[in-house]
Amino acid sequence: MITMKLTITKSSNFKTKPDPSSLSFGKHFTNHMLMMNYTEGEGWTSPQIVPYQPITLDPSAMSLHYSQSVFEGLKAYRTEDDRILLFRPEKNFERLNRSSDRLSIPAVNEELVLSYLKELLLLDKEWIPTTEGTSLYIRPFIIATEPNLSVAPSTTYTFMIILSPVGSYYAEGINPVSINVEEKFTRAVLGGTGTAKTAGNYSAAYKAQVGASGLGYSQVLWLDGIEKKYIEEVGSMNVFFKINGEVVTPALSGSILEGITRMSTIELLAEWGITVSERRLSMEELYQAYEKGELEEAFGTGTAAVISPIGELNWGDKKMVINNRQTGDLAKKLYDTLTGIQTGKIHDPFNWTVEVN
Template structure:
């Protein structure tokens, strides 16, 4: 970084802030955004906070044609005392760099990127909603901007951070969803880009999601792309199962995204002295556990929902109802604990919270 001074150009007019019950997810954006440019040989330069505005890009920019891009998602929470909390943001910046490496994109100075994020949040602090369950969703992303139709890594990039106040994921309290086990479409495969947070993985998931919704299910459970046998993720979340008292989640295998919430849950469970194991787990095994009455809970984990309890799987036409379709005790406890840490109402034994000051 040649010059780490962030230039600030404040918006002359402020947009009207939405009511907390009108927030939804990812549709409303704050008054400002962070931008920084990269040119090969010069490096990252011109960091700036500017009014939220359209991007002007050449139609031949590589992002439009070859999808060279990575992103992150995290949240800022305001506590009852008015403090602003981030949750393990350094993990997101580390993952952004790992994703960039897979996509042949330049590395960011993680500390500087986090500092930029904090400065942006301070400027748009009034946008952080305070109603229970609401938060400020933070989307850092990097796009390849060089105008060139050759299939090669771009020499120009932009790093941006945009902010969106978001409503509670569970307006009517945490509740379980129905999941279709996906047997046709594949999200990612070993040797592909599944471990990177990059656009193509999400584009690839749209069709299966559309089919699942048409059939009345919320999400799909992704199986591995090789044998279509082993469990990978659920929707765009990691997935956990409680089987006969043990908590199991698929091991990171080269095609599963390494979720920050996933990692936090594993640490919490160990802290509680509960048996938790990361390993290969097949859908056959889940089915057997269900048949034996040992499939006690299942839930997805991610930044948006934190915990998304699974009430039912549909696999080859058969319905596997879990815990009578109700939120399990462990799912609820994990949700309450993690959100409690994030909103500052529970102790933070791991030092996960980073205060924005």
């Protein structure tokens, strides 16, 4: 492994940790952060952990004008015996590099940045909450920093990791959420940036999200960008349906984010002897299944929410109330198993967790 000396500057101004019983998502940040810079011809250099602080950018920094940026999201958990666990972190850094490749951003050394993350976590380990349903959210990201308005890839970048103690992503927690099917706006199309975690994908979704919120829905279910017919994903998570005993999730089509919790869910279901069909699923097929009483469960998967049951889908003038707005048995089993593995409460037969020490 290539090595670079990591320098650590400890904060002398420690923040007050928030009450773990009232944590929201992404509002509080720990005492330290990681930074590393890239310059064309030199590569990634100067990794350092520093006190959490504002950063300085030139007004012409290319990320501010052309959204050349990528990010990731993963979590750290504290176990009952006071160990710190990460859940499949290598997959997050692999995906970060895939996103970077799509955005013409230079790759980072995955093994190296994971070792830096561990150092950062050990420094701010007291910020990892232990209350049920809480965790320490980890946000790695890369931004283009070259002061240049040319429409071309930047020649300089900054990689950072910040940490945030969080509660449930949705106010409903593990209780079912209501979702509006979006038929006007498009999230992504084949050949676009839908498979990358890049900033523009999310801000472009705000218009639809605001509209859904105005109707009383927590999130948006996106359809394909060409025919507006086939289900793709929810704004913050991949989506699964249990139809007449069959578990179905949209196939990765080149416009859907390849979720790590999605991958883990499919592998876990396979271990239980439940086959997941990864295929095209239209809203019309889903509605017909609902009309026949065959739509048994629906749930989303993602780092933030882990498993989020869906209790209602609004599709134009059609409302689908799923499982009487109750959490289904499969969604509950998946949630309990995944969070149990993540927090060390149950045995991890897959070696998904990585201990930080």
